[in-house]
Amino acid sequence: GESVGLHLPTLSVQEGDNSIINCAYSNSASDYFIWYKQESGKGPQFIIDIRSNMDKRQGQRVTVLLNKTVKHLSLQIAATQPGDSAVYFCAEVIGGGADGLTFGKGTHLIIQP
Amino acid sequence: GAGVSQSPSNKVTEKGKDVELRCDPISGHTALYWYRQSLGQGLEFLIYFQGNSAPDKSGLPSDRFSAERTGGSVSTLTIQRTQQEDSAVYLCASSFGTGRGQPQHFGDGTRLSIL
Numbered sequence: 480g481e482s483v484g485l486h487l488p489t490l491s492v493q494e495g496d497n498s499i500i501n502c503a504y505s506n507s508a509s510d511y512f513i514w515y516k517q518e519s520g521k522g523p524q525f526i527i528d529i530r531s532n533m534d535k536r537q538g539q540r541v542t543v544l545l546n547k548t549v550k551h552l553s554l555q556i557a558a559t560q561p562g563d564s565a566v567y568f569c570a571e572v573i574g575g576g577a578d579g580l581t582f583g584k585g586t587h588l589i590i591q592p
Numbered sequence: 593g594a595g596v597s598q599s600p601s602n603k604v605t606e607k608g609k610d611v612e613l614r615c616d617p618i619s620g621h622t623a624l625y626w627y628r629q630s631l632g633q634g635l636e637f638l639i640y641f642q643g644n645s646a647p648d649k650s651g652l653p654s655d656r657f658s659a660e661r662t663g664g665s666v667s668t669l670t671i672q673r674t675q676q677e678d679s680a681v682y683l684c685a686s687s688f689g690t691g692r693g694q695p696q697h698f699g700d701g702t703r704l705s706i707l
Contacts, residue, residue: 522699
């Protein structure tokens with residue numbers, strides 16, 4: 480089965496609101512996680528990453544939270560803007576193994592005006 | 593430009609033909625990855641090159657798929673005797689050093705359509 484997955488395929492939020500995108504992973508050996516944003520016709524764009532020795536990391540308008548106890552990862556986007564509309568993927572690197580990323584299927588974030 | 597460059601951006605070919613897809617990584621990045629993305633799906637890891645080490649081919653779906661990386665820079669993904677199920681977007685990424693702790697940066701992909 481899939482190691483990394485997302486709870487909701489589509490998330491719709493009002494412009495200006497905060498959004499939270501969730502991700503579950505099943506491999507306890509995963510030690511590095513990345514969130515990517517993918518717009519139509521484009522490749523995934525790096526947003527933020529976090530290592531397993533951390534539980535929170537903040538960037539510009541984004542925060543990633545990691546709960547290793549329940550193997551859960553979330554991406555919080557503050558004050559969403561129309562340009563935030565995209566598909567968001569979480570990805571993991573499994574420690575000790577190949578360094579290729581394992582991706583979930585993605586969540587489509589829709590920003591309502 | 594400073595990003596990962598892939599060519600062609602679109603490729604349409606007949607079933608049974610061979611195709612070559614090219615990737616120019618970011619200058620100075622030693623690691624290079626190929627992924628495949630089917631419509632509405634996440635990315636599927638195919639192959640990984642790190643410096644002069646033997647590539648990790650564990651994700652290649654069949655022996656019709658192969659990849660080379662010449663001079664530690666440009667990479668070519670070759671698909672022989674293409675099948676309709678090979679239709680997808682093929683994405684290349686590069687990173688500075690190993691993937692763990694080093695985010696991978698992606699190109700915009702080659703959209704491959706097999707008729």
